[in-house]
Amino acid sequence: MAEYRFPLELQGSPFVINMNYGPVYDHSAVYIYRILPLPITMKLSFIATGLSYVEVFDADGQRFLLGEKLEINSSIEFSIDWDGVGVFEPRVWKDSQVTAITLSFALPGTEVIPDIKPKFNAAPYVLGGGAVFGVSMAATRFLTRRGK
Amino acid sequence: MIDIKSALSFLDNLWSDELGAFQEAIGLPKWWQLDNYVAWLVMRKYNPERARIMEQGFIKDYICIRWCILNGDTVNFVQGYTALPDYMRYADLVALEFIYLNQTGQAGAGVHLGALSKMYGLHHEGHIYDMATPKEGYTPYKLNLFCMCLVKYNWMELAGRMLETVSQIFQVTEGAELGGILTEWIPPEWEDRYPTLLRLANCETTSLAILAQDAYNSKRSKDNLMYGAGIALGAAGAVIHG
Numbered sequence: 161m162a163e164y165r166f167p168l169e170l171q172g173s174p175f176v177i178n179m180n181y182g183p184v185y186d187h188s189a190v191y192i193y194r195i196l197p198l199p200i201t202m203k204l205s206f207i208a209t210g211l212s213y214v215e216v217f218d219a220d221g222q223r224f225l226l227g228e229k230l231e232i233n234s235s236i237e238f239s240i241d242w243d244g245v246g247v248f249e250p251r252v253w254k255d256s257q258v259t260a261i262t263l264s265f266a267l268p269g270t271e272v273i274p275d276i277k278p279k280f281n282a283a284p285y286v287l288g289g290g291a292v293f294g295v296s297m298a299a300t301r302f303l304t305r306r307g308k
Numbered sequence: 309m310i311d312i313k314s315a316l317s318f319l320d321n322l323w324s325d326e327l328g329a330f331q332e333a334i335g336l337p338k339w340w341q342l343d344n345y346v347a348w349l350v351m352r353k354y355n356p357e358r359a360r361i362m363e364q365g366f367i368k369d370y371i372c373i374r375w376c377i378l379n380g381d382t383v384n385f386v387q388g389y390t391a392l393p394d395y396m397r398y399a400d401l402v403a404l405e406f407i408y409l410n411q412t413g414q415a416g417a418g419v420h421l422g423a424l425s426k427m428y429g430l431h432h433e434g435h436i437y438d439m440a441t442p443k444e445g446y447t448p449y450k451l452n453l454f455c456m457c458l459v460k461y462n463w464m465e466l467a468g469r470m471l472e473t474v475s476q477i478f479q480v481t482e483g484a485e486l487g488g489i490l491t492e493w494i495p496p497e498w499e500d501r502y503p504t505l506l507r508l509a510n511c512e513t514t515s516l517a518i519l520a521q522d523a524y525n526s527k528r529s530k531d532n533l534m535y536g537a538g539i540a541l542g543a544a545g546a547v548i549h550g
Contacts, residue, residue, distance in 0.1 A: 165393040170419065193394045195423050196430060197439055245439070247394070274422040279462040283534035290538030294545025301549045 165191045165247070168200070168265065169273045177250055177261035186256050191219060191247040192263065196271055198244045203264045205237045212256030220246030229253060309468070310475045310521040314487030315514050316354055318480070319347060322511050323358070329366035333491075333508040334484055345372040346515040349379060353522070377407050378456075378519060396420075397439040399427050400446070403453035410460055421461060424454045434473045445492035448478040449513045452520035459523045467524055474517055485509040489517040 164178060171192075180188045194200070204226075206214050211233055216226040225240050225248070242248055252258045322330040324339070330347045332338040344367050351359035373386040388395030388405040395401040406420035430437040436450045451470050458467035478490045488509025 167394070167396045169423075170396075191394070193397055195396045196426055197397070197437075198430075271426065273419055273426055275418040276421040276425060276461065276463075277418055278460075279464075281462045281531065283531040283538075286538035287534040287541075288538070290540070290542035294541035294543070297542075297545030297549035 164188060165193060167195050168192050168248075169195045169267065169271065173266070174205075174262045174264035177263065179260065182254075184254055186252040186254055186258060187261065189249065191249050193220075193247045194244040195273060196244070198271060200242055200244050200265055200267070200271075202240045202242050202248060203237060204240060204250055205235065205260075205262045205264075206232060206250075206252065206258050207235045207260040207262070208232055208256070208258045209234075210257035212258045213253035214256065214258065215251045215253075216240060217249045217251060218242075218246040219249050309471050309524075310479060310489075310517050311487060312518055312521055315479070315489065315518050316350075316487070318485060318487035318509060318514055319350070319511065321484075327366060328358075328361040328364075330511045332512075333510040334488075336508065336510075339366070340512075341367055341370045342372065342374065343510070343512040343515070345370065346375050346378070346512050346519070349375070350515045350518045354518075374404065377404050377411070380411065382408060382412055396423060399424055399436050399438040399440075399450040400453055402427075402438075403450065403457050406457045407460070410457075418461075421457055424457060428454065434469075434477075446513075447492055448474050448489055449491075449516045452513070452516040455520040456523050459520075459527050462527075464524070464527065471521055471524060474520070478513075479517070480509050487514075489514040 166175070175192075177190045178188045179186070182188055192202075204216065206212065211231070213229045213231055214226070215224055215228055215230055216238075217224055225242060226238060240248075250261050250263070252261065319330060321334060322332075324331060327339055329339045329344050332340060332343060344362060348359055348362045348367055351362065371384050373384055374391075377385040385404070385408055387408060388398075388401040391401060392398065395405065402420050402423050406417050406424070409415070409417040409420065424436070427438050428436045435447050436454060437447075438450070441447065451474050455467045455470040455474075458464070458470065474489065480486055480488050480490060485508070490507065490509050491513055492507070
């Protein structure tokens, strides 16, 4: 079965869980982990058309975050307070009537991972500018003298 | 800033002429190729004779899939997601991946540096915190790697702060380990979680600190040289002209 590990901070919200089938669960093993191990509230929606069994497991911490093999009969959204440590793994049991799983979350501004750019370095420009200026000054002097 | 001379003197104490290698720490006679690879990177500059001995002996034919990226080896380096599927929770793997991406000109380097910047000071001011910190620690070597990344992106002020932290908190100032860089700083609330090993100065962390300080110093020297040459050329031209 395919396994996917996604860093939460680099995902958009809502995040749709892959629904490829596996031998035990009705979707691939999808693990969400936090780059910053900080608590966050996860809103998890199971879109279901009938009887289904779902659960959320923390595979690193070996514990259920929602309850084991929870029965649902229609679409439902859960709000789960997750400590951000370990992994967040939504599961749908085989032969359930779930058609989609989505996760949404609101990342505090302080926890957004920035894309840092290289800081401007003036040194090469000072060298280049100094060289151009120096050579042009010297050349001007040289040409002026030749013209006399 | 890290006292390189003192750090090198500490490494001297770990050297074995018989094995042609550095042991892990004082009182810990274990010789790891991984540690010695980093020490070899240091020795190439500061003790070429020892570097030669290591190349021909202890680390001969050793392929280091981790620290090789510090030697510009992008071929043998194993990328983070291959090492661990959730590598982005580990600051050292994030830093090494940044170096790899930056070196190969691939996208995503900035996000890796961003992740490190968020891990920095997360729970303790001046320290880097990731998933491994509560269990294993290794803060200073992560700070050293973060410093190397910052130098590559010209964030020199923050890089300098990183080195100050490492020197002030982790570099041993007296006793048998003088000059060495401690493996971990232990916050009071984690006091009972760490084994003795983490309280020792060790070969790998000390070598990384030297490399980080070297990277910082080289960048500063190069920039100062360019500033000096630029001003000198401009001034010379003005004098000739005028």
